[in-house]
Amino acid sequence: MKLFKEILFPLIAVVAAFIVGGIVILIIGDSPIQTYKLLLGSAFSWPDGIGYTLFNATPLIFTGLAVAVAFRCGLLNIGAEGQLYVAAFAAAWVGMKFGAPDPGNTFVSQIVHLPGIVLVPLCCIAAIVAGAIWGGIPGLLKAKFGSHEVINTIMLNFIAVALLSYFTQYHYKVPGDPIMQTAPTSPSSNLAHLGKFIPGLPARIPLNLAFILAIVACILVYIFLWKTKWGYEMRATGANPSAAEYGGISIRKQIILAMAISGGLAGMVGINEVLGYRHRYYDGFSANYGFVGIAVALLGRNHPVGVFLAAILFAILLRGGIFVDAFTMHVSKDIVDMLQGIVIVFVAAEAIFRGPLKQFGLLKKAKV
Amino acid sequence: MIELRNITKRFGAVLANDRVSIKVEPGTIHAIVGENGAGKSTAMRIAYGFYTADSGEILINGQVREIRTPHDAIAFGIGMVHQHFMLVEPMTVAENIVLGAEPGSAASLDLRKAAEEIRKLSDEFKLSVNPKATIETLSVGQQQRVELLKALYRRAQLLILDEPTAVLTPQEVEEFFAILRGMREQGKTIVIITHKLSEVLAISDNVTVMRDGKVVGDLKTSETNAADLARLMVGREVLLRVEKPAAKPGDAVLALRDLSILGRDGSKRVDSISFEVRAGEIVGIAGVEGNGQTELIETLAGLIPGSYVTGSISFEGCDITQLDARKRKELGIAHVPEDRHRRGLLLDFSLAENTILGVHYRKPAVSADGILLDQKGIQRRTEQVIRDFDVRPPNAALPARALSGGNQQKLIIGREFELPPKLLLVSQPTRGVDIGAIEFIHRKIVALRDEGCAVLLVSAELEEVTALSDRLLVIHNGRVVGEVDPTVASNEEIGLMMTGGSA
Numbered sequence: 001m002k003l004f005k006e007i008l009f010p011l012i013a014v015v016a017a018f019i020v021g022g023i024v025i026l027i028i029g030d031s032p033i034q035t036y037k038l039l040l041g042s043a044f045s046w047p048d049g050i051g052y053t054l055f056n057a058t059p060l061i062f063t064g065l066a067v068a069v070a071f072r073c074g075l076l077n078i079g080a081e082g083q084l085y086v087a088a089f090a091a092a093w094v095g096m097k098f099g100a101p102d103p104g105n106t107f108v109s110q111i112v113h114l115p116g117i118v119l120v121p122l123c124c125i126a127a128i129v130a131g132a133i134w135g136g137i138p139g140l141l142k143a144k145f146g147s148h149e150v151i152n153t154i155m156l157n158f159i160a161v162a163l164l165s166y167f168t169q170y171h172y173k174v175p176g177d178p179i180m181q182t183a184p185t186s187p188s189s190n191l192a193h194l195g196k197f198i199p200g201l202p203a204r205i206p207l208n209l210a211f212i213l214a215i216v217a218c219i220l221v222y223i224f225l226w227k228t229k230w231g232y233e234m235r236a237t238g239a240n241p242s243a244a245e246y247g248g249i250s251i252r253k254q255i256i257l258a259m260a261i262s263g264g265l266a267g268m269v270g271i272n273e274v275l276g277y278r279h280r281y282y283d284g285f286s287a288n289y290g291f292v293g294i295a296v297a298l299l300g301r302n303h304p305v306g307v308f309l310a311a312i313l314f315a316i317l318l319r320g321g322i323f324v325d326a327f328t329m330h331v332s333k334d335i336v337d338m339l340q341g342i343v344i345v346f347v348a349a350e351a352i353f354r355g356p357l358k359q360f361g362l363l364k365k366a367k368v
Numbered sequence: 369m370i371e372l373r374n375i376t377k378r379f380g381a382v383l384a385n386d387r388v389s390i391k392v393e394p395g396t397i398h399a400i401v402g403e404n405g406a407g408k409s410t411a412m413r414i415a416y417g418f419y420t421a422d423s424g425e426i427l428i429n430g431q432v433r434e435i436r437t438p439h440d441a442i443a444f445g446i447g448m449v450h451q452h453f454m455l456v457e458p459m460t461v462a463e464n465i466v467l468g469a470e471p472g473s474a475a476s477l478d479l480r481k482a483a484e485e486i487r488k489l490s491d492e493f494k495l496s497v498n499p500k501a502t503i504e505t506l507s508v509g510q511q512q513r514v515e516l517l518k519a520l521y522r523r524a525q526l527l528i529l530d531e532p533t534a535v536l537t538p539q540e541v542e543e544f545f546a547i548l549r550g551m552r553e554q555g556k557t558i559v560i561i562t563h564k565l566s567e568v569l570a571i572s573d574n575v576t577v578m579r580d581g582k583v584v585g586d587l588k589t590s591e592t593n594a595a596d597l598a599r600l601m602v603g604r605e606v607l608l609r610v611e612k613p614a615a616k617p618g619d620a621v622l623a624l625r626d627l628s629i630l631g632r633d634g635s636k637r638v639d640s641i642s643f644e645v646r647a648g649e650i651v652g653i654a655g656v657e658g659n660g661q662t663e664l665i666e667t668l669a670g671l672i673p674g675s676y677v678t679g680s681i682s683f684e685g686c687d688i689t690q691l692d693a694r695k696r697k698e699l700g701i702a703h704v705p706e707d708r709h710r711r712g713l714l715l716d717f718s719l720a721e722n723t724i725l726g727v728h729y730r731k732p733a734v735s736a737d738g739i740l741l742d743q744k745g746i747q748r749r750t751e752q753v754i755r756d757f758d759v760r761p762p763n764a765a766l767p768a769r770a771l772s773g774g775n776q777q778k779l780i781i782g783r784e785f786e787l788p789p790k791l792l793l794v795s796q797p798t799r800g801v802d803i804g805a806i807e808f809i810h811r812k813i814v815a816l817r818d819e820g821c822a823v824l825l826v827s828a829e830l831e832e833v834t835a836l837s838d839r840l841l842v843i844h845n846g847r848v849v850g851e852v853d854p855t856v857a858s859n860e861e862i863g864l865m866m867t868g869g870s871a
Contacts (some may be wrong), residue, residue: 232724240713245693246671246703246712248692
């Protein structure tokens with residue numbers, strides 16, 4: 001019953017969004033059924049559809065988890081975007097400096113040449129730590145001075161983007177490269193594509209071990225939040241800070257910790273992006289992963305399982321959008337943004353459905 | 369004036385009102401009493417159009433009427449004041465009162481005329497409310513009178529008041545009752561929902577007793593008494609007095625010396641208080657709310673930062689002034705907070721998760737590794753608290769929100785008693801708790817004392833502190849103004865000290 005209720009509202013929100021979206025498509029002058037077939041159907045073909053969908057879902061799982069963890073502690077992390085940029089750059093920097101150079105890197109010098117077995121974990125840790133620091137700063141500011149995390153995370157997004165553009169442009173770009181990207185990272189830092197392990201999945205599809213890491217992260221976040229005393233303290237702080245304080249929990253510590261963990265999770269996007277895909281830091285690579293993560297967490301009800309499913313859904317839309325763009329007369333891929341928007345509106349306005357659901361006896365009526 | 373006939377209302381599987389018939393005579397004060405969940409609020413919400421009855425009818429002045437929404441009710445001259453006020457804090461009294469019934473045309477709001485009318489109403493019913501004051505500057509008692517004015521402004525002839533005294537101090541209750549009597553003299557009819565028997569006897573003309581969704585008694589107040597009403601409400605004999613043997617105090621457990629506490633605004637909330645609480649005794653603190661009791665208890669529990677506190681607190685001879693809440697709990701200082709929703713509970717968490725709050729990081733809540741929660745250990749502890757403290761419904765997986773006030777309080781007290789405590793700080797232990805549970809909680813506190821625990825009790829209910837305490841300190845303006853023997857001192861005497869007069 002509880003599970004049913006947890007799933008019910010997100011499901012209704014999605015269905016309702018598709019109905020409203022269908023009307024819009026109709027008005028634009030295309031067939032909703034045809035459009036939705038393209039939008040959803042293209043994600044399930046093997047191997048490209050599924051491979052790319054899961055690849056697209058990977059960063060959204062990380063950012064969705066990041067927002068969910070912060071939210072469980074009563075914090076709104078709008079800064080996943082900045083955190084994942086900083087983290088990706090950190091991973092790329094370690095990848096450039098600590099491994100045997102890529103032939104394309106004629107510019108950045110190395111400190112040591114570490115083998116892959118050391119370098120890959122080191123890059124991952126660099127990403128997580130960098131994200132955790134970038135997320136932890138607003139946590140610290142809130143705990144020490146009470147300044148609001150929403151403002152500070154947004155501001156740190158701007159700082160991150162500007163700072164990293166500067167580093168890329170003036171310090172780590174191969175001179176003459178017209179693209180805003182750093183020199184390539186050491187080949188030893190590359191994360192294997194899943195095509196290596198799964199027969200029938202071609203290696204060109206960038207779905208990589210980071211996706212497995214994302215699943216592990218979901219499980220770990222679940223265990224952390226619901227099975228450990230630390231998670232209990234964090235959730236208690238989010239549910240009722242006064243009661244948490246009464247229970248001997250340091251709210252300040254929880255705020256800093258939650259923001260750092262959140263930032264670290266967002267930072268793991270850098271692992272997928274740099275180690276698994278581009279093998280360099282590419283300025284402005286994020287397709288708003290940090291912000292879509294808020295929507296993912298919201299639709300996923302701040303639960304790892306929900307986040308996973310919501311991330312897959314958004315990834316399906318993201319991929320389907322390309323086909324909608326190509327194969328319909330009038331509808332563009334912006335339909336995806338619109339659907340995402342409507343989903344969020346409906347999720348946020350859960351109360352709209354409560355009344356009718358009660359009428360149909362799907363929900364228990366108000367208590368006496 | 370209004371009559372409910374055979375009203376039945378079902379919420380899912382729960383029969384909230386079962387053929388309820390209540391007749392309220394015009395020009396009277398009619399009390400509806402019953403324990404939490406007896407269906408009294410449901411019946412009145414049906415009368416006010418919040419809910420519609422599944423069957424039965426409502427008569428107003430002898431005629432059957434349909435009341436489908438509060439709008440209908442207002443049109444029939446029915447007003448309702450809720451337990452939780454519905455006021456917009458930064459707006460003025462007049463603005464709040466006209467909200468939803470704004471005078472003047474759509475384009476121009478004639479607040480001056482409204483203020484005039486409100487002032488007239490306020491004078492007529494002796495409410496002394498200034499229409500130009502902003503809500504946030506008013507005391508709780510004054511805010512309640514604004515709620516009354518809201519109903520009067522809409523020309524209500526019948527006022528339904530849901531637990532109106534729950535938020536008031538004893539003095540405010542007196543004033544409030546005087547206002548109600550005045551309104552009755554002016555011809556208004558009043559229905560008051562409550563579970564405090566002393567108030568029923570003090571104010572009402574007629575009383576309807578409800579239990580389990582049914583009307584179990586319809587009486588003239590003058591022909592009944594507290595014991596009879598309690599028996600009707602609970603369905604069994606209830607001890608209204610606390611029976612306790614004389615205390616056998618041991619060594620001092622808690623000792624305060626020159627304790628002063630500053631508020632956030634820098635003003636002195638507690639002013640060099642010194643006293644001791646010994647093992648095996650209950651020390652009560654009587655005082656009008658807001659005279660430093662909250663700050664005192666929170667400071668003792670370690671919830672107020674040290675920078676606001678001067679003086680010393682010692683526990684079993686050791687100075688604990690610098691210790692945080694967790695360390696104090698480890699020493700055996702249990703705390704039942706005054707506001708169970710704000711401080712005491714994680715309302716959306718399960719009963720199991722609530723019973724480990726404060727001990728969640730050590731055995732039995734965590735397993736041997738010290739990190740993972742021990743679900744079995746938590747379950748055992750929860751079941752024990754539920755059993756020992758008769759928490760209903762006995763389902764550890766339910767969210768705390770689903771429990772009635774009395775059961776929430778039993779859960780908190782059970783959790784704190786499990787510590788086990790050497791010192792119990794308990795604040796408003798029975799606020800918003802029904803009679804059966806009050807009796808139960810009182811007996812538990814006395815039993816804990818008899819096991820040798822030191823108890824420091826704060827309550828706004830004078831009857832409660834005098835009945836439970838072995839020694840009674842009276843607090844006024846953050847100072848202890850005297851100590852009295854609760855078996856000897858009269859309520860008047862204590863009341864005078866509470867308001868700053870000398871005994």
